[in-house]
Amino acid sequence: MQKVLILGAKGNLGEQLKIIFSDENYEVIAWDRDDFDVIDKELVFEKIKKVKPNFIINSAAYNAVDRCEESEEEFELAKKINGLAPGYLAEVAKDISAIFIHYSTDYIFGGQQREGYQENDIPSPINKYGESKLLGEELIQEKAKDYYIIRTSKLFGPKGKSELTKPSFFDIMIKLSQDKDKLDVVDEELSCFTYTPDLAKATKELLESKQEYGIYHLVNEGQVTWYEAVKELFKILNKDIKINPVSSDKFPRPARRPKYSALLNTKFVQLRNYREALVDYLNT
Template sequence: MRILLTGRNGQVGWELHRALAPLGDVVAFDRQGADLSRPETIAPLVASVQPDVIVNAAAYTAVDNAEKEEALAQRVNADAAGELAGAARKLKALLVHYSTDYVFDGRSAEPYREHDPVAPLNAYGRTKLAGEQAIEAAGGDWLTLRTTWVYGVRGRNFLRTMLRLGCERETLRVVADQIGVPTSARMIADLTAQVISRAQRERSDGAFASGLFHMTASGRTDWHGFASAIISAAREAGRLPIKTTSVEPITSREFPTPAARPGFSVLDNSRFDERFRLHRMDWREALALVMDDLLVGGSSLN
């Protein structure tokens, strides 16, 4: 099996490069090799690789910057996704793509199911939703996996920010009125590899159905709870000079951002569980594994 992977150096792409290797020949591209801001270059690139599977881990993920750069985010998150889907269809390849809880407005009191009404609050959410729609419109064999609150040992993410600040400040003030599910890049990659194996068997048997699925860790928390767990784990590990002694809860109004965030981002994973029958770790369990990876590996927090 030949797998084309975009976003090789991103937090999810880096983990995917490792997780997909046992499945076959992984041809991985960074931003220079596969520039999704230039959608017109996608089809020739895919044709040159001739993959059986395309995994699109590249995205414009700077949520606040997208408020001013929505056209760029649209090219990367929507137009390029549609081009990848069209190229995959021509080659009869499987496309695996990632989307986000930010397609919802966060006003629900119950975990969101795949086909609940969408109403993005920000430009990032709008462009990711447009990407979902472009892939479905292109047809072919595809799987779109929505996930939430992604973090990992690489890149800019909440975990690394909290650890860096934890080494600098005695008190952290963190939003406590946004609820979601921290989902590690490592878990996303490991689940994706198993999903692809299952999907390829289904395709061989003529039993495959394209679709949209929610794929997150289990459980739920708020950003304050996530931050508290990170600082506690780092202090117990004893490998970082943690100065923080207090993590204080604040409201979203006390920490305004250019892009509005949904207040409730928990996704219902029942459809994913029924289709793929895989173990999704509790977010605390997944966090412990990532902390081990980060601290043992000695990754820089800068």
């Protein structure tokens, strides 16, 4: 039986990873922020070397994109959690001969490529959150031996147990629709949604099929804007509500978002279309 250490275990993705790895082949060790401070290097080395996992899966992350842009203090925290901490984990994984799995984001790209981004395209983040995630990728590639960096985007799925977990975009839209008969939704930022149970399952398949180490893009198929996704959502729900496409200028935010950031999966099995996954989610 192999040991799997899951960090960020009470988050939206972490909860799904716990479920998918809970079988007869794995002993799951699940740590969240109450159990483990990922930015304390000494603690990282001490605690992980005690349990000696075969796999370290890091789903812990700082994801307050706008706060990170507005506050230097928040940006420093983002760099510690998204940047330095993955570097520490990569080092300790190498020391104990563990395979390290880390999740990154489409926001490491600048958004100029309308057709989307492949795994080997050059990153050029346009916001500080993207910079913090890119730092993590760079430190992993510098310090790790056996690693998978999994880039993903726009997660949705069952809510995690941590009080810090945020509702997904679809959850927010459903809630807003309860007392409105019209919604204005940004018809920009073409990218891909990812269903957390599908991502957890694909992560396990990636490990078990012993793919070549490196960078992978794992997202559900289907490139859509926020507006297009909301139209699909209410079509599935058969809900009669007017959806107005608007420019991002209508909802100004501190951090710039990439205009086009669809992640193209050219190296692994394609995940199903996001619409099919969304139907499953709405039926749970």
